[in-house]
Amino acid sequence: MGLVSGIKQTKELSLLCKEYFAEQFVDNSSSAIIAIDLNEKVIIFNQAAEDIMGIPADDVLGQPFTELLGKKTGTQDSILLNTLRTGKPYTHIEANIDTPIGVINVMAYTTLVIDSESNVIGSILSIRDITSQKQLEEKVIKAEKFSVIGELAAGIAHEVRNPLTSVKGFLQLLDKKFCSDNQIHRYIDIMLNEIQRINHIISEFLLLARPAVPIKRPINIHEVLNEILLLSEGELLLRNIEFEQKYESECPVITADAEQIKQVFLNLVTNAIAAMPERGRLTVSSVYDKTEGVIRLFFTDTGEGIDPTRLESIFDPFFTTKEDGTGLGLTVSYRIIENHGGKIEVVSKQGEGSTFIVSLPVAVTVMTGSSLRQTAGR
Numbered sequence: 001m002g003l004v005s006g007i008k009q010t011k012e013l014s015l016l017c018k019e020y021f022a023e024q025f026v027d028n029s030s031s032a033i034i035a036i037d038l039n040e041k042v043i044i045f046n047q048a049a050e051d052i053m054g055i056p057a058d059d060v061l062g063q064p065f066t067e068l069l070g071k072k073t074g075t076q077d078s079i080l081l082n083t084l085r086t087g088k089p090y091t092h093i094e095a096n097i098d099t100p101i102g103v104i105n106v107m108a109y110t111t112l113v114i115d116s117e118s119n120v121i122g123s124i125l126s127i128r129d130i131t132s133q134k135q136l137e138e139k140v141i142k143a144e145k146f147s148v149i150g151e152l153a154a155g156i157a158h159e160v161r162n163p164l165t166s167v168k169g170f171l172q173l174l175d176k177k178f179c180s181d182n183q184i185h186r187y188i189d190i191m192l193n194e195i196q197r198i199n200h201i202i203s204e205f206l207l208l209a210r211p212a213v214p215i216k217r218p219i220n221i222h223e224v225l226n227e228i229l230l231l232s233e234g235e236l237l238l239r240n241i242e243f244e245q246k247y248e249s250e251c252p253v254i255t256a257d258a259e260q261i262k263q264v265f266l267n268l269v270t271n272a273i274a275a276m277p278e279r280g281r282l283t284v285s286s287v288y289d290k291t292e293g294v295i296r297l298f299f300t301d302t303g304e305g306i307d308p309t310r311l312e313s314i315f316d317p318f319f320t321t322k323e324d325g326t327g328l329g330l331t332v333s334y335r336i337i338e339n340h341g342g343k344i345e346v347v348s349k350q351g352e353g354s355t356f357i358v359s360l361p362v363a364v365t366v367m368t369g370s371s372l373r374q375t376a377g378r
Contacts, residue, residue, distance in 0.1 A: 032127040035113065036065045036084060043122065052106070052127060054099055080125040083110040087120070094130075105134045161202050168195045201328070214257035214339055221254055221261075221295055221360070222247050225284060228265040235273055236282065246285035251295055252362045256340050261360075264333040264344075268299045268356050271329070275303025275354065288362070294342070297358040305350035314346055 026033050026044060032052045035044035042065055045057040053068075060068050065081060079090045093108040106127045113122040171188055178185040229243070236243050272282050283300040306314065315334045337344045341361050348354035 030129075032125075034065075034068075034080065034125045034127075035122055036080060037122045038084075038120070040065050040081065040084065042068065044124070049127070052097060052099055052104070052129065079108060079110050080123055083112060083125075084120075084123040087112060097127075104129055104131045106130060161199070164195060164198060164202075168192065171195070214260050214336070216255040216257055216340075218253045218255055219258050219261070221251060221256075221286065221297070224258055224261055225265060225286075225297070228262055228269055229284065231266065232269045232273065239273060239276060240279040241273060241276055242279075242281045244281065244283045246283065248286045248288045248295075251286055251288050254295060254360050254362050256360060260336045261340070264336050264358065265297075265299075267329045267333050268358070271356075272299055272301035272303065272354075275301050275305075280353075289359075292359075293362050294359045295362055297360070298355055299358075300353065300355040302353040305352055306346070306348040306354055307350060308348075311346065311348060315344070 026046050029046060030048055032049035033044060033046045034042065034049050037043050042060045042063055045060050047057075050057055055068070079093060083089055089112060090108065090110045095106055095108060096103050097106055107130045108128075109126045111124050111126075112120050113124060115121050171191055175185060175188045175192070178188070225245075225247075229245070233243075269282070269284075276282070280302045282302075283298070285298045285300070287296045287298070288294075289296060315330050334344055337358060337360070342359045344359075345357045346354060347357070
């Protein structure tokens, strides 16, 4: 009897250990774990589920899962009930969830819970946040796309530029044979201007193919911004566009190629002006994020906004909403900021306007021996 009792105690202890480890695993898992019983009531709702769903566990535990469905809808919710009702588990189901910190990408899995007598007693839903993974995949795809298009652009650009130079030269010689009020002279002027426009597009092609290595020096980002805004002042007045600057007073220097950064800022300001054909407001502001070690620059317009279906393609090569646009300006700007270790994003709402956000790492002063050296942050 003593041996039987000992074996029984050992089994009970083992079962308690399994229950303890299972409970610890569920509570501390980075994946959201939600379980329901045969009555479709929520019996497990761990901390990660609270964080992802934005709902306290106390509000859902013991409640029908359908009530949670009323608060959060989507593929990841309904598959849990389907698993319990049909016995079919789901794996690798991708979905999007609205959370208190924004929309996140998730991977969802479900499984049945079966007791020791092979009876179904419930089902479990596991939700893993894969937002970072998806962002990395998109970045790799975008980089590959830029590489392929860049190589193609370089070949085409050289093939086009060579004969174009000859055409331009002969047109200039021909132009000298006609006086300024001659109709043919005016036609030649139009052709020369169009050739100049083609050359500009070719230059952007080449920059897309082989972006110039930035010559980084410590710069005051506000001074660079002011130069661009001074250049754009006439166009702003012409379009009746109000202008506002909101600069952070304690912004440190950044290490960057001033000319390349000017190109980005000019592109963003020009796009903002184009989005407001009949009056509006352009606000340029800066914020120093000490936690991440970056300066964020916001270019906000009150224009037409961008169609949500086009928002994901905004930085793709040759994508444009302008009749006379090349679709390369934002692509080149993206490459320049990326080469500076920063990032460029856009937030837009149709009918209200758009905000382009440029994040650039600050310059960090480090000690090397007896000298000081400045490097890019992060």
